[in-house]
Amino acid sequence: xxxxxxxxxWSGSLLEGSGTIESVGSGVFSALPITWRARxxxxxxxxxxxxxxxxxxxxxxxxxxxxGLAGDGTPPESLETSxxxxxxxxxxxxxxxxxxxxxxxxxxxxxxxxAAEAAVENCPVSKALAAVPEITVDAALA
Amino acid sequence: xxxxxREADIxxxxxxxxxxxxxxxxxxxxxxxxxxxxSRVEIHExxxxxxxxxxxxxxxxxxxxxxxxxxxxxxxxxxxxVNCTITMDEVEGxxxxxxxxxxxxxxxVPGADEATFAEAAAAADGGCPFSALIRGTATVTYEATLxxxx
Numbered sequence: 001x002x003x004x005x006x007x008x009x010w011s012g013s014l015l016e017g018s019g020t021i022e023s024v025g026s027g028v029f030s031a032l033p034i035t036w037r038a039r040x041x042x043x044x045x046x047x048x049x050x051x052x053x054x055x056x057x058x059x060x061x062x063x064x065x066x067x068g069l070a071g072d073g074t075p076p077e078s079l080e081t082s083x084x085x086x087x088x089x090x091x092x093x094x095x096x097x098x099x100x101x102x103x104x105x106x107x108x109x110x111x112x113x114x115a116a117e118a119a120v121e122n123c124p125v126s127k128a129l130a131a132v133p134e135i136t137v138d139a140a141l142a
Numbered sequence: 143x144x145x146x147x148r149e150a151d152i153x154x155x156x157x158x159x160x161x162x163x164x165x166x167x168x169x170x171x172x173x174x175x176x177x178x179x180x181s182r183v184e185i186h187e188x189x190x191x192x193x194x195x196x197x198x199x200x201x202x203x204x205x206x207x208x209x210x211x212x213x214x215x216x217x218x219x220x221x222x223x224v225n226c227t228i229t230m231d232e233v234e235g236x237x238x239x240x241x242x243x244x245x246x247x248x249x250x251v252p253g254a255d256e257a258t259f260a261e262a263a264a265a266a267d268g269g270c271p272f273s274a275l276i277r278g279t280a281t282v283t284y285e286a287t288l289x290x291x292x
Contacts, residue, residue: 006198010205010222019205024194029173034202047172052199055150055165059177060192062152082151092271125192128240131278
């Protein structure tokens with residue numbers, strides 16, 4: 001079992017106020033600024049829940065894919081993944097689009113696509129986000 | 143309101159077990175973080191993990207929902223503090239699953255009474271898109287405390 005913790009503070013109203021992700025358990029980042037404007041409009045170097053979810057999903061998927069490829073006897077040299085999360089205020093998160101480019105010695109394009117599709121199925125973040133209507137993956141060898 | 147799109151990238155070198163990655167906030171440029179499988183399942187050693195990023199996302203989502211509910215009830219908050227702990231566990235026959243997210247909130251809200259604050263916290267829990275999303279597959283709990291309102 002693994003627990004992960006984050007602390008956030010907020011001052012003022014939603015529209016005019018601002019907040020900070022003060023700390024996370026690993027200590028790898030602190031004091032990330034957050035605002036509603038960043039979430040819905042101009043970003044201005046501030047993060048949002050949806051950007052953090054995109055980072056979580058891209059990370060989880062990359063680990064699952066790397067693990068699957070190694071298990072099939074074709075460990076990757078490198079993987080580059082991006083995740084795009086679409087958020088509709090009032091509706092919620094409607095889509096996650098993953099794109100991965102991989103350098104995998106000894107594996108053909110079809111094999112890589114199959115491994116990527118399996119990784120989307122198996123990654124714990126995908127399972128946690130099962131209620132998202134659309135999760136897609138575009139996989140190709142680099 | 144228009145659709146909002148946010149993007150993040152990770153570049154991973156090598157296998158899961160021995161390799162490592164760097165997660166970047168592509169949309170905002172707000173962070174660039176190291177990640178490894180050991181930091182995910184063993185000791186974090188100052189590196190992040192998908193679950194820690196989800197904990198940060200849920201805490202951030204909840205704090206904005208709580209703030210907007212309090213404002214809607216005419217008692218805008220002065221300050222709020224939200225903690226989120228995400229638990230991943232091995233579930234028999236299903237591998238690793240995110241099983242629980244626990245929210246703890248404290249807020250300073252001038253003029254608020256306990257009942258109205260509790261109403262806002264319940265509405266925030268119901269309204270936070272991330273809570274709604276992961277309730278499909280995990281349990282979500284929240285505990286909200288009113289602090290030193292005038």
